[in-house]
Amino acid sequence: MPSAAPHDRLPLAFGGDYNPEQWPQEVWEEDVRLMREAGVTMVSLGIFAWSRIEPRPGAYDFEWLDRIIGMLHEAGIGVDLATPTVVPPAWFYRAHPRALPVTREGVRLAFGSRGAICHSDPDYRAAAAEITSHLASRYGTHPAVVLWHVHNEYGAPVLACYCDTCAAAFRVWLQDRYGTLDALNQAWGTAFWGQLYGDWEEIGVPRTTPTVGNPAQELDFQRFADGQARANFVAERDILHRLSPGVPVTTNFMVAPSQCSSIDYWAWAREVDLVTNDHYLITDGRRAHVNLALAADLTRSVAGGAPWLLLEHATSGVNWQPHNPAKEPGRMARDSLGHVARGSEGAMFFQWRQSRSGAEKFHSSMLPHGGTGTRVWREVVELGRRVGELSGLRGTRTRADVAMVWSWESWWAQNLDWRPSRDLDARERLDSFYEALYDRHLTVDFFPPDGLADLDPARYPLLVVPQLYSAPASVAAGLERYVSRGGTLLVSFFSGIVDEHDAVHPGAYPGALRDVLGLTVEEFDPLLPGEAVTVRTTEGEVLRADVWSEYVVPGDGCETLAVFTEGRTASRPALTRRALGDGAAWYLATRLTGADLGAVVDLVLADAGVRGVDLPRDVELVVREGESDEYWFAVNHTDAEVKVTLPDGSRVAVGAGAVEVVRAAR
Structure with a gap:
């Protein structure tokens, strides 16, 4: 293995894929000169x-x-x-x-x-x-x-x-x-x-x-x-x-x-x-910056919390989606620094010089077909300057507030044929729960199912399991230990159902998670396309649900906090809470989205004693911590200037679509 930690050897990276073999050698000297101009x-x-x-x-x-x-x-x-x-x-x-x-x-x-x-x-x-x-x-x-x-x-x-x-x-x-x-x-x-x-x-x-x-x-x-x-x-x-x-x-x-x-x-x-990662915005009408934050948080988590590197993203539009809009002015820097905020040791692109031939000739680059007179080039040069000014943050680590569980193997298993509903989608549940936490301005660390044994509730007071269809029996012990030591657990439906061989756990659903949740599920009742049901909380709030319902039977010590009010599961529990040791395990038995899911997340956050930062929607405040310094990243995805209150109580103005980075002594 290398004798030095990777970030001790690397500069704060700024640049991209370079393919000189596509160009005559007389172009190379110009490329190197322009790279220096751009701060590569x-x-x-x-x-x-x-x-x-x-x-x-x-x-x-x-x-x-x-x-x-x-x-x-x-x-x-x-x-x-x-x-x-x-x-x-x-x-x-x-x-x-x-x-x-x-x-x-x-x-x-x-x-x-x-x-x-x-x-x-x-x-x-x-x-x-x-x-x-x-x-x-x-x-x-x-x-x-x-x-x-x-x-x-x-x-x-x-x-x-x-x-x-x-x-x-x-x-x-x-x-x-x-x-x-x-x-x-x-x-x-x-x-x-x-x-x-x-x-x-x-x-x-x-x-x-x-x-x-x-x-x-x-x-x-x-x-x-x-x-x-x-x-x-x-x-x-x-x-x-x-x-x-x-x-x-x-x-x-x-x-x-x-x-x-x-x-x-x-x-x-x-x-x-x-750990390095490539990330490209998916332009399908959703809030692409939320997926960017998720990808960066997940990459950092895969790296065990250590610094990682964004090895590819795009200066503007790509060319492999059905529609490939250009990034608006300022978006390139905002995307790049958003990754840096969440742990990347720089920002790299595909690619340096835009290709004239081949399948990706319309994919944006640092040096576009239009050359140095373009907006993209000017933004590249400015971004290179900003990345260069952040060299002091190498080796610092992003501070997270809450934790989530994600498993690629469980996703593989759930995507196999003949499941109770073709509308079940673990990735959609991951996106939805992450978005709810993002909208409360919380930074997330992810963990695999086999990485929960020593999860510290003092460090992560909330653990969310958005969907874990395939869960080895050993997962239960880690979750029970986490909850009993004071953690708050939120589990969504169709979790804990099968083991690592896709065999249903013995006994009633939800199998491996039955004991920690303190309930059983007698039967699944997926909803038909277009079918929806209402859920009413004990506080009288009415929520709209779709895709899934089920026949939940709470056990001793498991309280019902919301019920289905219509459909085949009417009067059955839709949201439960079981006190266990010093903590609590919550279960959501249906699919909620948007503000409806947010209402449940707010209940669970309050139970966990977690408060989000008071910020406008689509404004981020992310912290990177070092031994002696902190870097506060205020990222504004809106089209209006905002004032952001920093951790020390001071306020900074962040322009529309802009990023401000403040360095402070710890």
Whole structure:
């Protein structure tokens, strides 16, 4: 492992993906000059350059790479040097066509895009190790190389492959996981529909079947596919550690839950030296800045609270959504500094110079087609100046107020076929609960289900479980300990239902969470599309709910705080609270959104003794703490100037769409 913490080696990063191989060499000198003008401190280099580095099998061309790395180093710009293993060259696929992935339907995908990789293919693995070794041998001790960047956005656009090579590797993975066929048959519940296996060779990957296949097999295959890609990352990482000691190794995550859903980032975070993330605004009419905050909080949490790095975002519009509006003036800085507020050690973009050709030629960049006379360029230069002024915050940590639980594995399981309602969506519940906390100006730390055993209620007085369909039995002990020590727990419906094999926990719903919540659920009653019900609290407030209801039976010591007032579950509890030790466990048995969900969140926050900051809607106040200093980020997403009261009681004016950063002694 590197001898120094990643943030001790890196500058506060400002820059982006640089693809000089797309341009004649006379452009490079202009690029480096303009990078210096913009305050660029680091660029990501060589991500898609395998065919340029190795134009023919075993024939390497490093002259161009030597030159550009030398130019960047002379200009004082660090290099995040990539292993270009996301796109092997055309000659590789011609020689090794079985390295191309196969779909569930048996179609082998073609070369001509990116990320077309069977992660089990031995020829790909050997070639990836070879190119990585050559790069590390040549540049492993180069003073310009401050970070290694393995591959690119694992899981985008495809992760799983259903070829025969993967089927054989899957069988080996299953033997390592279960040991015996009896254990596998038990875990997968193969007695159902007569699926018992009598020989390992009978097991394949979950290709297209006449109707729904075995959900436990599907879930294990998702784990396997994620693990195969992670093993390839680790193989490259270990080569880099050996040949380039002391230089941290990363790969760029995409933790916003709508992106790269096939990756378990809790597991991946344990393998990287520095957590990095790519984030792009989803312009579908929702409040995109809330998703940005969620993504940044979740990335920081995946990093264990340590500083991380925003490795890609956009200066303006992207080009891969149905509609790609430009960012309004000031939005670029607001987005960038919003990530920094929530723990990033800088702000990087895709990409430096806008491409003239290829699939992303309309994707915005730091240096647009229009050049240095554009608004985007002027904003880039100004942002570079501001990021440079924040170098003192390196190593500080963002302070959170409350905690939430999120599990990619549970999301995989819940998204399998034949659930009680097709409208169930764990990501939607995550977004909704996060938005409710965001609107109360609370910063959130996230935890995996297996990370709750030592959660301190004094540090996190509220823990929200927005939806945890798949919960190992061990989760219950951590939650009970948290509540009994004084924590306030809020659990939403369809949580605790199945174990890690997608088997329903013995006894009544909600399975693993039944005891801590002090109730049982006799039966689910999903609502039909367009159907809604009302919920009335004991204080007389009427809330509107949809998607879900259920027959809740509270146990001893579990009080009902709201009931369904209509529909098939009329008079049944919709919101309950159970006192346990020094804390309390709340349960919400239906889907509320917007102000209705906010009303319940307010009740629970009051019970937990948590008060949000008094700020206007869409204004953030986020704190980064160091040993001697704090940085207060006031972020204004509105179109009017606001006055923000800072932690020391002073007030600062924040212009429309602007960000103010105040440094204060602790």
